[in-house]
Amino acid sequence: MNIFANHKTAVDKLSQLSDDFVLIQNPDYVFPEYEVTPLAPKLTAPLQGTIGVVMDMDGTTTTTEELCIFSLEYMVRQMSGLLTKEVWEGLNHNDYPFIIGNSTTKHVEYLISKYQHTFQRDAMLRAYFYSVIWTLNLGHDEGRKKEVRDSLAALNCKELLESRHFVDFLAIEHSQAETDEFTDFIKNVYGNRINPASFSELVRIGIDIYYQKYHQILRDLDLGRRDDIIASLSFESGRKLIEPMPAIGIFIALIKGWLEDDIVRLIPQLLDSYRKKMNKDFTVKNMDLLKKDLLDTSDYFKKNPAKLAVVTSSIAYEAQIVLQEVYNVLQEEVRAWEISHSRKLKIEMMFSRYREIYDGIITASDSNEIRLKPHRDLYSIALHTLSIPKKDFSKVIGFEDSESGSIAIRAAGIGRCVVVPFNQTSGHNFNASSLIAEGGLAEVILKNSELIYE
Template sequence: MKKFINGQGASRIVERMGKEFVVVKNPDYVHPSHDIYPLAPRITRPLKRIDAIVMDMDGTTTTTEALCIHSLEHMVRQITDRMSHRVWGGLEPAEDYPHIIGNSTTKHVEYLIKKYQPYIKIENLQKSYLEAVAWTLKFGRDRKRQEEVIGNLHYFGLKSLLEDKRFRHYLSLERIESLDFIELTRYVISEFAGAIKPRSVTDLVRFGIDIYYHRYHEILNVLLSGRGDALSKELFGKAGIRLIEPMKGVAVFLALIKGLLGKDAEKLLPVLLDNAAEMDPDFSRKLIQFSKKHRLSQLGTAFMKKPVKTAVVTSSISFEARVVLTEVFRILREQISRWPLSVSKKNKILKKFESYENYYDAVISASDSSEIRLKPHRDLYSIALHRLGIGREHFPNVIGFEDSESGTIAIRAAGIGMCIAVPFSETQHHDFSAASYVVKGALPETLLRYHLFLDVK
């Protein structure tokens, strides 16, 4: 095949690559402006066997999407000086959420910057950005993120901040009290804010990304310190709400596909129905008609004979994935310990769930790719398939689960024809045209109504 061809030649090749295609817009600073992907043939029939399952993290496996949305909204509030909910009600779920869930952080921030650019106040942008810089370099726990912040300082001509003796002194301190940090940020703002002069939307996006990560990583640090309950009141209006927890049905789903339940899967029918009721009591009542213990038993037996390779995929960076999944698996162990199973059976399951590294065959994060190649690009899921050792001939035996439009596109673009959309409240307005099925009851419905799309006789 020729490497260099004209438009007509390209068209002929594209026509042979498939029947469905998707156009993906790239960030403003990337050439070309769009990429075109052929989508894997859509599979809707039950599979004879399942070789692998790939699942999104935020919104599909965990509830962290709400924290990401909060951090994005917080970024907008900071740079527009609209911190009060009385002044601005916040992001619009129907209008904004489809653009800020499921893509890369760059795309999320780029959308918000373009929409709210008329309201940005330069002095608030300067202050918020320098606070983010100081916090990240002093308290940030992800080295790559710190390197990106330093890179941006060089890009914006703020190398002198890194060379400032007073700033370097604060960074060198082993411990720094909150009042000292406030003093540090005041000093940095007074000395360097005037040098911050955005020249383009791309500059504003760079500032916005660092401000967003400041807030999100600040939340993760609170979680790591064990003070999550206190922060939940600020974020959700009341204390006691977990900042991060598994989506409903995840515990049973993950134990089942690894062959850890066997015939005992039928004993967890009440657990799945309770999970469904917590999501929507009315839907739970409808789901009962599909709920048959023997089908769960059949699934459990099938996966016990052939456990499935499993990967979790996320557009979050590795530090975020590590914190989130560690907390999620801690809660999963709590849930499993309450299951109506024998002690020996639970101990076997708990051993597999002792850490997310012990459970998953592959964990793919944004750190494994590039910010410009995240969803809806196929790269993360292609990397997952490669890490799992799944050859192209076995792609039709893979199932992908996603909660966002971009995620479902990425799954199909990676060659996976069985793509299941499991939307939650924040993604209910997404376009799931790329999905084989849209399962509003998420994993409980996937198991009880669709029997995990496996042709179990």
């Protein structure tokens, strides 16, 4: 039932929903400017039996945030013409709180607001038309292609889509030199039609440039061109392009009930993971008690496997490639675990079919760009997908690495929000969280009373 309310009634109704609220800024083109959102009561005491876990993907499950940051920096460089580190060092820790954890639109809005004064029209238009040509020619996501076509129409270039020369060019794959030449031709013919007079039009252009670069990386990854990508990103030698976050494999195997008594054999690995993250040792006051606690936790999840959902502001196409790569690496990690052979084979087999591990895979494709984090929608969809009723939300744990993500978890009605920050999100405001595990998932497991209490 819809209730039309005056100011006093609205305030009264809101006050009944929660004691904690957050003001969520909407994208520039959305009314109202912001929304007042109630948050679930923060739960800090050990839970009385965990039944569900919802986890962010980028930054919590995997390392893909660095690829997103690289693609956002690429966008700024292309729009400004500041192509080298000699003329611009690039994005830094001052930018990270505003470009990690939100929707792509909000990330791009922030960067355009900050760097718009450096933009060069010619460089920006060339980068934009290149992104259009690449996406429509080589892109794999139909939703992204539709958005590119819509942007062309909004920017007064709809006729380009109907050009026979343009349609013929998109029909086959071309060399880089041919694409560059065609890009210059299209820019010279249609560039004068684009006069981004508004902030939202600049955001449209920026979004298309960002996604082109990110999807190019994912396409090359899918085609097995890992070494070429790593070289272009200046990653250190031997590093994998996409890696699982430390201890994520052990954590998933634990809450799914697969480890049983082998959990204690993984204590050295957990301690090592914590040490590498924190540059100090985890203090074990009583090893026998730690083993007992871990065995009790493992036994609980053997009897009560947790429902598990992964949640991401990435679209489905991106998530599929990323998760497949993550679980390829996790299979390699499992082979090195010092656990029983039969259990190792079982977990390795399960990790070879990642879709069967998750009871829900929730992506931006399940919602809309204007309703991504810090809005609750993705996590609300996850809870519904897991068939967890509202009365049991207090038995769900949400894991995030960003400020926006932690707000989204609480806004969805989940009171236990555990933040596992990494380097680029360490400066975020985590007031919405009920626990900050700076040592990552290894710390969460080693302090397992935060996970489960009976």
